Amino acid sequence: MSDLLEIKKIIEAQGQAWEEFKRTNDELLKAKAEGKAVADIEAKLAKISDSMDALAELKNEFDEVLKKIGRPENGQAKGENDLQVECKSFNAMLRADLQSKGRAVSEVDVETYQQYKSGFFKLVRTGNLESLSADERKAMSVGSDPDGGYLVPAPTVGHIVAKVYEQSVIRQLASVQTISTNELEGIVDNDEAEAGWVAEMDARNDTGTPQVGKYRIEAHEMYAQPKVTQKLIDDAAVDVEVWLAGKVADKFARVEGAAFMTGNGVGKPRGIFAYPTAATGDDTRAWGTFEHVKTGANGDFHTTKADPLQDLIGAFRDRYLQNATFLMRREVRTKIRKMKEATSDRYLWEPSLQAGQPDRLLGYPARVDQYVPALSAGSLSLGFGDFREAYTIVDRIGIRTLRDPYTAKPYIRFYSTRRTGGGAVNFEAVKFLQFAS
Structure with missing residues (x-):
């Protein structure tokens, strides 16, 4: 009950902060139009935006708690303990x-x-x-x-995997496959087979054969080396399993989080933001290249209007929009919060005022991850689409740990390894906003 009351307070504070943000931003726009000094208003707006960021982080943490409360036990057959x-x-x-x-x-x-x-x-x-x-x-x-x-015993592996999932936005959005080998192979069908209607007695002409290829995603070895004093693990009050799972998960999450976004694919996963992009549409763009839409300004949006975002949505085939999500840097979110629709003067951003639901942009869920490329001239700092269709993460089951009391005396290192990989499998399902003129 206390958790529910706490998240209710957070949501109420979010709503109040959002209303104050809109009033202050409207005041800023009016002052700019009238040629007045705006430094004080901009500082006030930045302070409100920081407060909204902090409230959003708190709400995300409580949302994860609520998810875990409602999550059923997995893999347990009836009668098994x-x-x-x-x-x-x-x-x-x-x-x-x-x-x-x-x-x-x-x-x-x-x-x-x-x-x-x-x-x-x-x-x-x-x-x-x-x-x-x-x-x-x-x-x-x-x-x-x-x-x-x-x-590592099964429950500790489970705790590590769960903690990594909670800290990784891309894991929550992408397709995640568990494998028992070192790589995952799949079929790429990047063309639609021809089909049509025919009367009962008409001749059946041969239909076209789709162009089929393969993709291969290798599971690369990654490691974490948390260290601790012997005195700490000698303490009977310390739960070694919880300590080990927490430390290893935190390090794994940070290493793989960066790789799944921007990794170059050499000895590590290739990140979804690390593939080539082009401004050409799906019908003419080469497979293996994502599409981008330019904002019209280097390192920024060209205006405060929604044109580039609307163009990005409009570039998709309908089937990818049903499960589409925006993924962006925090500083991009800050800019988008100030933007309005050109015709209605309505704000594009909708902060979530409901437990368990994400913020929305133009009606679609919006997520923030600081492993998205930093905002700069020509950067791809916002992605949109069905990430589950576009990107696959592979985890080879099992984590191995070696206790090392020698190389970092007086500390004890726990050298833990696992194999994971990631790669794009559908180059139409996600598109990017390029911050370029």
Whole structure:
């Protein structure tokens, strides 16, 4: 109940701030038209905008809490307990890991998994195999690697994945596929097969064959190395599982968040904003190139009107608009908040005043991510479209951790690795606003 009351207060504050923002912006526009000094009004408007940013961040955090409250348990069949579900997930990770190394595939039972899980967290605390029981040492051999490190138990992997998801806007928008190999291959159908109507007795002419190609998305290895003092992990009050999941997830989220947006594809994912773009439409543009619409000004919007945004929406085939979302930098959002429709004088931006719902721009959901390219002359600092159709993220199941007490004394490092990748698969489903004349 306290959470619901808190988000109600935040939404009310958002509504009040938005009304004050509009009044102040109208005052600014009027003062400019009359040739009056505007420095004080601009400073006031910037302060209100910062307040709206802070309230939006708070609301996003509460929205995620509400989502988790309403999220059902995944992967649990009727009659299975938590340990059985964990064991099933661990075996899936184990199979993928062994297959990738060309080793014989084996599975563990619930009892062995329980010993493995217990032994893993004892090793995290002590680093000493002798601190484990004989059964735990035997169980640990199933998840060990000749190069060092152990597979992280299923619930901790789940916590890491969930935390990364919460911090990653692109993961929430894109298609995410879990794989057991090192890459995902798929079919690209970038042409529509011809079809038509025919009477019952008419001859059937051959229809055209669509042009079909392949895409391949490789899962690249990424790592995180959170470090801690031995004193901290010796403290019985510290939940080592929660600590490890939180630290690893935070570092993974930051590294992959940048790569999924602007990565060059060399040893890392290729970001959706890192592909070539052109001003030509879908009918004539080469596959592998996204479309962009220019704003008319370098590093800015040409006017305060909505023309470039309307042109961007108008460039789409209808089927991609149903699930379309705006994705932009925070400073772009600040500029758009001030913009109005040319005919109605109505503001384009609609802050969300409902729990669990995003802000909207021209009626479409709008999200902010600072990994979008920074605003500058010629930058692609706003994307729009169906990101789930356009971009695919692949995660190879399993995370491996190596305890390293030597290279950063007196700290202990936990070198954790996972494999993930990303790439564009549909170059019509998303388009970009290029801040250029």
